[in-house]
Amino acid sequence: MLKRVFAAVFIVTLAYGFAGADDIALAHKKDNAAANAEEIISMRSNLAGEFIRPGAEVTEETFKKVCGAVGKRVKEVEKAEGVVIRHAAVKFRNPVNAATPAEAALIERFEKDGTLKAMDDLDTVDGKKYFRVTRPIRVESACLACHGEKDSRPAFIKDKYPEDRAYGFRKGDLRGIVSVLIPLE
Ligand code: HEC
Incomplete structure (x- = not known):
């Protein structure tokens, strides 16, 4: 009898132990995800600040150094x-980024x-469950x-993005969101 009680206590303790480890692992992933989302936003902001200069011509090369470079970094992360x-954006440029x-x-x-700085939620994408960490992207002068x-969009944008809706913004507007999806299970 006593053995069984001990065994039960042991199993329960073990189960809680594992759940605790899972919780800690997820908490760690959430912190990382938040840091990644924030890094992506500030990277774009810094690059735009660096490469967009008053009077300088803005070409596809400039894009590659700003939103293009951010796209590459996203793949690495x-x-x-x-x-x-x-x-994701409702007013998207690349249709791949059209908001679900x-x-x-x-x-x-x-x-x-406008004071909301972060949102966490759960979503199922293509049948897979994710914990989602989201940050807003705001428009800056650059x-x-x-x-x-x-009408003042660079020519390459007019040519390459016939479905473009990502114009007409003003400083401070919400441009869209960046979400880091952590696979669950
Ligand atoms: C040199 C031109 C250029 C500048 C400057 C620029 N972008 Fe972009 N941006 C683009 C292009 C082109 C795309 C489409 C990229 C693609 O095809 O994936 C884009 C895409 C995006 C997207 C992805 C969502 C979508 O609509 O497809 C976001 C978000 C975004 N830009 C935000 C910003 C923010 C914020 C800034 C300023 C900090 C900025 N961009 C500066 C050209 C630019």
Whole structure:
């Protein structure tokens, strides 16, 4: 009898022990994901600040140094961390980044509350469950060289993105979101 009680206590303790380790691992991944999302946002901001200069011509080469470089970094982080990273916008430029209904709902929350700096939630994408860490992306003056008035967009953008909706922004507007999706299980 006593043996059984001990065995039961042992099993329960073990189970809690594992659950605790899982919780700690997920908490660690969430912290990493938040750091990755913030790094991506500040990287774009810094590059735009560096390469967009008053009077300088803005070409596809400039893009490669700003949002193009960010795209490359995203792929690196995905590989290194085993996460999926999504840029999403209702007013998107690349149709790949068109917000899903769940992403559009997040965007609306950030749109309504300018003081909201972060959102965490769960989502299922292609049948897989994810914990999602999201940060808002705001428009700065340097972004307007390519996301400002429709007619003043650089020629390569007009040519390459016939479905472009990512223009007409003003400084401080919500440009979209970046989400880091941590696979669960
Ligand atoms: C030199 C031009 C240029 C500048 C400057 C620029 N972008 Fe972009 N941006 C683009 C292009 C082109 C794309 C489409 C990239 C692609 O095909 O994946 C894009 C895509 C994006 C996306 C992905 C979502 C979508 O609509 O496809 C976000 C978010 C974004 N830009 C935000 C910004 C922010 C914020 C800034 C300023 C800090 C900025 N961009 C500055 C040209 C630019």
